Amino acid sequence: MAEAEIIALLILTLKGAVPLIFAALGELVVEKSGVLNLGVEGMMLMGAVFGFIGAVSTGSLFLGVIAGTLAAIVVSLIFGFLTLSLMANQVATGLALTIFGIGLSAFIGKPFESATLDGIKDLAIPGLSAIPIIGPLLFERDPLFYLSLIMFGAVSWFLYRTRGGLILRAVGESHEAAHGLGYPVIRIRYLAVMFGAGMAGLGGAYLSLVLTPQWQEDMTAQRGWIALALVVFATWRPTRVLIGAWLFGGLTILNYAAQGRGVSIPSEFLAIIPYIATILVLVLISRDATKIRLNAPASLGKAFHSSD
């Protein structure tokens, strides 16, 4: 394989992982606060459709990204209201949010299915992009790609290096204890849900504004569910989310590259490799039960009601 081809394939891998990084990091924060939001797929679709509509109708890709992020946050507030304020079942409500997002995005996006867009362009960072290999790989990408890496750093830092992160994790571990200490459990969870939704929206907008760029009904094609699986796969650790997302993206591209070179492996087998890999890693990690317990939020999915 020529060096140029390897670099091109690595770039594809890195770009393909961006929607997963956004959505999974967002969901990680939500779950760390003790809330399980299964509506990632629906929120990503809202981000994708509004990102696209926003960009097409205003002519500004930046405004498109903002629109997509906000749209996902708005629909997540329905989820937040039902599960946090009305204490509805989180699993059922999250599933409903996904179904709602699929339907609503399809309806709203209908007139925009034929629209075309140039998409967000790559923006080389002066200096850094001159570094051999690393430069072309990491520093000649689009602004949202950089944002995904910045968000990775920000989430890791916030969760484990700040007081706010400690409080958020405390709420996820034991909402009663956090409440007893005087922390506003519901408000913190609302904020976490909104953050997660914004990130899912960004992931969706990346699909419709950078990766393809187009709007098609149901275009996230189950990436929301993969993001959810990634969070568990990563045992709620941001670094593992990042590695997992690259692993997923890489296996898909490796599969395609092998096929293009005529390596004969059944396509169905190649298609399931990412899932087999996930299960394998999950099994390996799960053997060390203490690690899982250390990272999984103890109050995950439980409704909270302050009894005073």
Add this chain to the structure above:
Amino acid sequence: MKLVKTLKPIAIGAVVAAAVTGISAGASAEQTKIGFVYVSPIGDAGWTYQHELGRRAMVKALGGKVKTSFVEAVKEGADAERIIRKLAASGNKIIFTTSFGYMNPTIKVAKRFQKVTFMHATGYKRSKNVGIYLARFYEGRYLTGIVAGKMSKSNILGYVAAFPIPEVIRGINAFTIGARSVNPKVQVRVIWTSSWFDPGKERQASETLIAQGADVITQHTDSTAPVQAAQAKGVYAIGYHSDMSKYGKKAHLTAATHVWGAYYTNVVKAVMAGTWKSGSTWGGIKDGMIKLAPFGPAVPASVRQIVTEREKAIGAGTLHPFQGPVMDQSGKVRIAKGKTMSDEKMLGMSWYVQGVVGKLPKK
């Protein structure tokens, strides 16, 4: 009908029932009511979109004599049977079911509604009141292969495909034969995405092929992502199902498109005249069911001329894409010199011709 799709996940049954009866209530006594069942949203390009264009053309041709309705994004399964039954029960005289997976539901419902004519696309089961139809997509593939073979400089053509079923394999082979008929050095690389519709994956597969040197990309998947990928990367693309030129103004060379309008008009006319009989139609260029989209600006006149000549020859029956000698990858002669492949053998095709890179994935 937009509402139908939007609310489908929540309460498809109720909404569909309301929409279908709502439309049919307006039919006057002398109008023939006709129903269409679509597997995906109509969208702006693709398989279902072409059927919808066919429906519109038929309505235009027959004017006030018909009253049509359609239900889009109907899953192949239990839903399909219920919706086909609903259409039959609400007075439709002809029902077109336009996806392979509707085969058994169509046959089942047709038994109960003997006076209704059913037309099922791409299946193989028939009955007294169920006819089947299919188009010779491979004829279009062969012609677009010629364009690709002529336009490629790297002699590598990229093919993004969904699943290794005979229909798709036939297309890959016809495309390869067409390309090699004008450029024997050309090879075709195939990437299977294991999905009919996933713009993200189709884009990645296309870019992988381009990274491996392909300078013409074509597809047997449903989104327009491969054409857009080609446009973005500065290589050529050949669309499928529909004219996809607006997704890649520079890249789009042509597309193999399906045209159902004239056929639908004839079927409806025959049913109205009482002359319709259950049969199996496999129409191609000769019948106007397969057409090439207009050539893009990059295609020179010399190439256009070859393609137009061969198109005429196929229409006249003097040229067949699978005309011997055709060898498979191992060099074994699959179609002897002077012979053409039978329809039956084409329908079960499960091997690659010479020129396709890689082994066919096992099913």
